Amino acid sequence: MMTTRIVVGLTAGTCLIFSQNLMAEVSVFNPALLEIDHQSGVDIRQFNRANLMPPGVYSVDIFINGKMFERQDVTFVQDNPDADLHACFIAIKKTLSSFGIKVDALKSFNDVDETVCLDPAPRIEGSSWQFDSDKLQLNISIPQIYMDAMAYDYISPTRWDEGINALTINYDFSGSHTLRSDYGSQETDTSYLNLRNGLNIGPWRLRNYSTLNTSDGRAEYNSISTWIQRDI
Structure with missing residues (x-):
């Protein structure tokens, strides 16, 4: 019975020492595995860490x-x-x-x-x-x-900028072709174009709103409003 106690005690002590050594180990990459010349000048310590990204x-x-x-x-x-x-x-x-x-x-x-x-x-x-x-x-x-x-979603004024210089064109277009057989096969073509143009230069903003109507080859253009603005 005395012999059994001694064996168990030694086994437990050996396991404890082994566990402590295992926890203290740090995985290190061996530079000898790299097939390169002048390995002594190669610093690979960064690759021994979980975060591999360099500064x-x-x-x-x-x-x-x-x-x-x-x-x-x-x-x-x-x-x-x-x-x-x-x-x-x-x-x-x-x-x-x-x-x-x-x-x-x-x-x-x-x-x-x-x-x-x-x-x-x-x-x-x-x-x-x-x-x-x-x-x-x-x-x-x-x-x-x-x-x-x-x-x-507030944006600090320190992050504002004037944007890029650009010419912009927004439009809506609609058209129709009408054929009426009750008046001698009369045909009518009409179209409508809505233009919203803009020009951005630095802090300045030029805008124009205009329309174009056509009917049977006749066209009518109207510039409804034009204005210029900037931040101050």
Whole structure:
């Protein structure tokens, strides 16, 4: 009976030590498996991690407090080879203001260098900025106290632009061909064209509304209204 106890105790101890060693192991890719020259100069530490994406600029979908904001290019950096990627922004105050964040109310942004790519996370208490590399999403969580009160689908003026220079034409057309047999096979052709033309140049918008009527070869054109406008 004494021998049985000793064997069981040793077996349990061996399993415990083996389990601890197994948990502590980290999968490492062996560079010797690569059939390349000068392997000593190859740094493949990035591939030993689950997140294989290197630092750089990625086009990502930005979600703010669970709501899709927009898709834009964001710079992601890595503080050290073992750290996760995190977002950073140049002109950070302008960028975060466009996100609806009350930057002017946060003292941590008073003396920031707008020419340097900065991490916003440590400057906004209680916030989180998680990069989902699989979905190319930047999930941002900001306490409501630091967010502007905005109507649904509100677009910040910092994101407005004048659009592109363009000529636009919208129209409606209808026509008919009528054959009347009771008056000696009389035929009538009529058509109606409604034109809504536009020209966009910079902030200026030129608009015209006109119509064209034809009946049996006779045409009548009317320019009903023309106007020009711009934002001020």
